[in-house]
Amino acid sequence: MATQRAHKAARLMISPSVILLLAWMIIPLGTTIYFSFLRYNILTPPASWTGFENYYYFLTDPAFIPALVNTLVLVLGVLAITTIGGILLALLLNMEFWGQGIVRILVISPFFVMPTVSALVWKNMFMNPVNGLFAHLFRAFGLQPVDFLSTLPLLSITIMVAWAWLPFATLILLTALQSLDSEQMEAAEMDGAGWLSRFIYLTLPHLTRSITVVVLIQTIFLLAVFAEIYVTTAGGPGYASTNIPFMIYNVSLKQFDAGMGAAGGVIAVIIANIVAFFLMRAVGKNLEL
């Protein structure tokens, strides 16, 4: 692919897929932006032009600030639990023990459970204040059972989402750990580095790139958590567990305001970009892009 002609031919050949992908992206985005400038209630068509009013109402909605805070708390909480927990689990699984294969599969399996299913299992079997396992556990110690979903809604959802994403982080960090050169570890051992020093000076630096990947990929998905909220707390009580995606759902499908929903969608895209910008700046130096 060195000659000019080859370059031209290559561009021509890949253009259909590039155009298709671009259209795939641009058309929905364009439609969303267009709708966001319309007064468009699904129950009372037709739509009419309103300018930036939808944005104004979305940003001044009493649910917006709590939803924004909840989104960030949820993302950061799950990231913290999954990366720290993932590193610890990966360290454990990297050791040799009997039944390693089965344990590894078991650890990875939560990732295959659908969000709705896992949330319902958590809600009904673990966090239910009457029949849940946690309630039984609390009573066994003579404590008052906690109604997780109504008293600690955001924490409960964070736990559910973290449970589903922990295996992903573990898996990626485990593969990274396995590529750590054992001679380096031995060299450090001879250099007088104890277990903790070896972890801090060798293992962690070796893992930074994988941690970056875990953080970036998870952030994309965690900004859009919806199913867990929908089947458990429905965003409540009040706005205590409403995040931006759930607020958009409320606006467009419960208040039937497609215009304001679209405005919310555009704002969500902007927020995601801001988060991505800061994340890339924070961890981007570990990625040799």
Add this chain to the structure above:
Amino acid sequence: MGQITLENVAKSFGEVEVIPPLDLTIEDGEFVVFVGPSGCGKSTLLRLIAGLEDVTGGKIVIDGSDATQASPAKRGLAMVFQSYALYPHMSVRKNIAFPMKMAGIDEAEQKRRIDSAAKALNLTDYLDRRPGQLSGGQRQRVAIGRAIVREPSAFLFDEPLSNLDAALRVGMRLEISELHNRLKTTMIYVTHDQVEAMTMADKIVVLQAGRIEQVGSPLELYRSPRNVFVAGFIGSPRMNLFTGAAAAEYGAETIGVRPEHISVSADGGKWKGRIGVSEHLGSDSFFYVEDTGLADAVTVRADGEVAFRHGDEIWLSPAEDKIHRFDKNGDRM
């Protein structure tokens, strides 16, 4: 100080005995080379001394105190690994400083030792680079630098030159020998390359299947190999080993003649053969002589000006006083 004594040291991995009990004494300041074919247990023996593997029997005594159960860091030894095992995310300076940082040596002293090691190893210009930006030989020097700054009682080298190209290997070989002459610290060096062993060692330990076949100075091993294995392993090109009638003539099961102890002639001699391959290096010529009835090919080393070619008939005569005789157990007679 760096005297290391192994008493009945043995190592098994599960059922498999890798090293049967062996005794060995390494004197302070000696350059000892463990040499043997791959899988002979030489690296395992080094790792036992380093403390990276636990012995399954026997005692390791370093400088008079029992170090069998001591952790690697407590033994006061420094090791240079085959893969160099540099820390990839640290600069050369930090790599070299790492053992001192772990030992809690103060900054000024760290800097002094880094500077002197960098100067000795020609690394001064590279101190702020990362290992990934260095060539193989430079990485090797960083690994040695990291070992030097600890001021260990002995250095352990685990096939340190095997990842380098031939020219660089000769250069590094000299540098390590010079380093030993300057520091006068005990060094234990593992290699499968008998040329490295011959050129660097004060004392060579030849190992096979975990057993010590012979211990001695390079020339002792060259002049009087204790058995057929050592005879065949030490010396390059390999010693010619003959069995059958040629050996019976000397009252032995096997006889060995080194390529350089056979003289060649076009007219007459002891054994007759035809040249299969001839290699002319300028300084020497090597002939691989076939159809002698002694062995498949007899290797002969002659002066560089001797001009036999492929297919020429040739007569070979061994230097009678340089013939090594071995009995049917393969031991020297």
